[in-house]
Every structure is written in C-alpha cells, then in structure tokens.
Amino acid sequence: MIDYSEIDDIPGTTIFTADRARRGYHLNQFCMSLMKAENRERFKQNERAYLDEWPMTEEQKQAVLDRDYNKLLELGGNIYFLAKLFASDGLSYVQAVSTMTGMSVEEYQKMMLNGGRSIEGWRSKSKGI
Amino acid sequence: MARITAGVTTSHVPAIGAAIDLGKTEEDYWKPVFAGYEWTKKWAKENPPDVVILCYNDHGSAMSLKMIPTFAIGIADQFQPCDEGYGPRPVPVVEGHPDLAIHIAQSLILDEFDITMMNELDVDHGLTVPLSLVYGQCEKWPTKVIPIAVNVVTYPQPTGNRCFNLGKAIRRAVESYPEDLSVQVWGTGGMSHQIQGPRAGLINKEWDNAFMDRLLTDPEGLAKVPHIEYLREAGAEGIELIMWLIMRGALGDKVRELHRFYHVPASNTAVGHLVWEPAAA
Numbered sequence: 001m002i003d004y005s006e007i008d009d010i011p012g013t014t015i016f017t018a019d020r021a022r023r024g025y026h027l028n029q030f031c032m033s034l035m036k037a038e039n040r041e042r043f044k045q046n047e048r049a050y051l052d053e054w055p056m057t058e059e060q061k062q063a064v065l066d067r068d069y070n071k072l073l074e075l076g077g078n079i080y081f082l083a084k085l086f087a088s089d090g091l092s093y094v095q096a097v098s099t100m101t102g103m104s105v106e107e108y109q110k111m112m113l114n115g116g117r118s119i120e121g122w123r124s125k126s127k128g129i
Numbered sequence: 130m131a132r133i134t135a136g137v138t139t140s141h142v143p144a145i146g147a148a149i150d151l152g153k154t155e156e157d158y159w160k161p162v163f164a165g166y167e168w169t170k171k172w173a174k175e176n177p178p179d180v181v182i183l184c185y186n187d188h189g190s191a192m193s194l195k196m197i198p199t200f201a202i203g204i205a206d207q208f209q210p211c212d213e214g215y216g217p218r219p220v221p222v223v224e225g226h227p228d229l230a231i232h233i234a235q236s237l238i239l240d241e242f243d244i245t246m247m248n249e250l251d252v253d254h255g256l257t258v259p260l261s262l263v264y265g266q267c268e269k270w271p272t273k274v275i276p277i278a279v280n281v282v283t284y285p286q287p288t289g290n291r292c293f294n295l296g297k298a299i300r301r302a303v304e305s306y307p308e309d310l311s312v313q314v315w316g317t318g319g320m321s322h323q324i325q326g327p328r329a330g331l332i333n334k335e336w337d338n339a340f341m342d343r344l345l346t347d348p349e350g351l352a353k354v355p356h357i358e359y360l361r362e363a364g365a366e367g368i369e370l371i372m373w374l375i376m377r378g379a380l381g382d383k384v385r386e387l388h389r390f391y392h393v394p395a396s397n398t399a400v401g402h403l404v405w406e407p408a409a410a
Contacts, residue, residue, distance in 0.1 A: 006357045007284070007356075007357060007360060010328070010360060010361050010365075011327075011328055012326045012327030012328030012329075013323065013325070013326050013328050013360070013365050014325060014326050014365075015284050015360060015365060016282060016283055016284060016365075017283070017284045017285075018197075018283055018284065018285070021194050021197070021283045024194075025194055028189065028193070028194050029193055029194065029195075031189070032189060032193050034214055035190070035211065035212050035213065035214055036212070037212070037216075040214070069325070070326060070327070073325055073326060078189060078194075078282060078283075079324050079325040079366075080188035080189040080190075080282055081189040081194075083188070083189070083213070083214065084189070084213065084214040085214075086214075087213060087214025087215050088214055092144065092147075092396070093143065093144060093324060093396055093397055094144070094396050094397060097324045097325070097329045097330070097397055098329070098330075100325060100326055100327060100329050101326075101327055101328075101329050101330060102327065108329075108330060111330055112330055112332075112393075112394040112396075112397065113394065115332060115334070115393050115394075116321075116330050116331060116332025116393055116394055116399065117323075117328065117329075117330040117331045117332060118332075119331060119333045119336075119362065122328050122331060123361055123362075124361070
C-alpha cells in the first residue's frame, strides 16, 4: 500500500493522487468536454441531461450541479479540470477558488492583496502547526 | 554547434494572460507585476534565441487523464493555443523546431530519459503566458519553441532531482546538435500557491525566496527536497517549481544572475521570475 499519511496530514488540502485520478476519471473527462463551445452550450441548456451522458456517480453529478468544489475535490475532481466548469460559468480562478475557503470573494481578494494566507497553522493537522 | 545561452524562469498564472489580452496591464493591480518584466523584455529583444525549450505543465487542457506522461516533448511544426473554457487566447500559433526536438528526444532516450514524443500538442496558459510576459503582444512569436510538458498535476510527480538531471541531459542533447543555434531553456510555474480547498490562497514568501537563492548557489541540495516539502510549504500547486530545476540543470555548474523579480499577488499566486546565463566555470 502507498503511504499517504504525510500528504493527508496537510490541512485544508486534497492532493490529487493517482488514486483520486482513477476515482475522478469520468468527472474530470466531463469537465474537459466543456473546452468545446458547442458542449458548453449543450451543458448550459440542460445540465442534468448532459451529465447523464457520462458514467459518473450520482454524488459526483450532484456536486457538479451544486458547484460544490470542495466536494468535487473529495470525489476525485482536480482543480485544473474543474476550472473548465467554472470557466463555463464565466468565473475567474479567484472567484471560484474563494468559494472553497469559506470567505467571500472580497475577503479572499483582500487577503491576497495583503500577501496571501500565512503558512502558520496550516502545515500539519497532527502537529497543529 | 548549438549552445544554451540563457535560462529564464517565470510563473505562468492564467490571469496574467487575461490581463495582457484584455489590455489591463496599466491597471493599479497589474502594473507592479508587469513592471518586473520590463527589464526582461528589453533583454529579450537584444538577445533573441533561435529556439526556446519551454518546460511547462499542461493543466488538463491538451492532456486528459487518458494518458499521464511524466515528461513529453512536442516534436510538431506548430502548436495551437487551447480553448481552456474562456475561448482560445488571442496569441500567435507557436512554431516548433521538429529537427532539434527529434534530436533532443533521441538524445534523451539514449541517455535513459524515456520521454514521450507528441506529434499533436495544443498548448495552454502554462506555455503561452511566459511567451506573452517576455515578448508582449505580437503578430508572430520571435522564436521557435520546443515544448517540454511535465506532469506536475497528478501525484506522484517526478522528483526535483529527476528534473535537475533532465536539465543536464537537455544540455548534453543541445550541445550535440550540429547546427549553430542559440537555445534558451525556460522553466515555468510556481511560485507558492494553492488554488483548492480551505487552505487556498497560501503564499510562503520566505520559502519562495530561499528557493531562488538555493537554485542559484546550491542546486544539488535543492534537488533533494522531497515532494512533501513543496506541497506543505509552497502549496498543493507550488510543486510546479520542480520545473525550475530543469532550467537550472541545463545551464551548467556556474551561472550568473541577470535579473530577479518577486511579487505577491497575481490572482492566487506568488510571481517569481529569473533571467540567468551560464558563466564560465
């Protein structure tokens, strides 16, 4: 078995391992399909029907419909693939990424302008540092 | 003989590309970012290479999860800018150098770097944003480009040491090419950033600056830094920085720093930028 204990110990972070790439394969391939304008159009017209064309789990489909990005990470989504979904919604990285932090877009932008999130307290769950 | 004449590293933040494309470079938010590249633009005009070997990563744009090559080299005549969901960037088609690319692929593989050869490779912001930062808006890129795509998205990524050694192997490959060509090697991505989960927005200025210092003076030691340190200290996406070690390996033992720039933030990311050249041993 591969030992993921160190990378799983990073707080608030989901490392996109090969296991997650396997579990999220169809979810991420669906996201990539949104790189074509005609697919974006079809998706926008009926999101549920478009999702049903993909062999994704019900949980994955629901998380897409909810735009629940933290949930999508947990279900094997990778942020660069998920970016095709929020790009289709016309959101920037900052707008979409801030939704995962519990901050408003304005609060998040302000944090970035002030030098970003400090590493202190965000290194290790087990050590609390 | 072909020779490596300079190395460049830079972040490749997509929002920087959008700022250039939408004419926002003079806005208060973006001005300090672009100011850091003014020196480079002038230098780039005065020191045009024949070819840039541009190390970057695809962000789920041309390469799906159908195949996940650790290292891939574009050997085509041309590489088209991708539509990443916002429509393709309005930038010129990237022209390749198939002869040199195939020579490098052959040299690397015989040197035991089993690189994947790509006859088709659309290029995303990872490759086009660095070109825009150095060459600005133009009708045609002033250099040919050989893309080298590195998997930094799916864990496990190659080690920093493997990237450093790849750079050295690229140097051997370039120096065994008979035509007299000036070749630059660019390493892109980073610096600290995390764009996912509750820890998103992480920036680690101290770590970033120490990384640039060590890349200059102690690349052998830096190459031994394990993945977990990048992921923990520089953010989940900060691991792109392993690609800077390819540039460092390609420049040889001694290098001279011509330009350095560091700025926070661009979108979610710390921007780092270096222009170095090989120095006589």
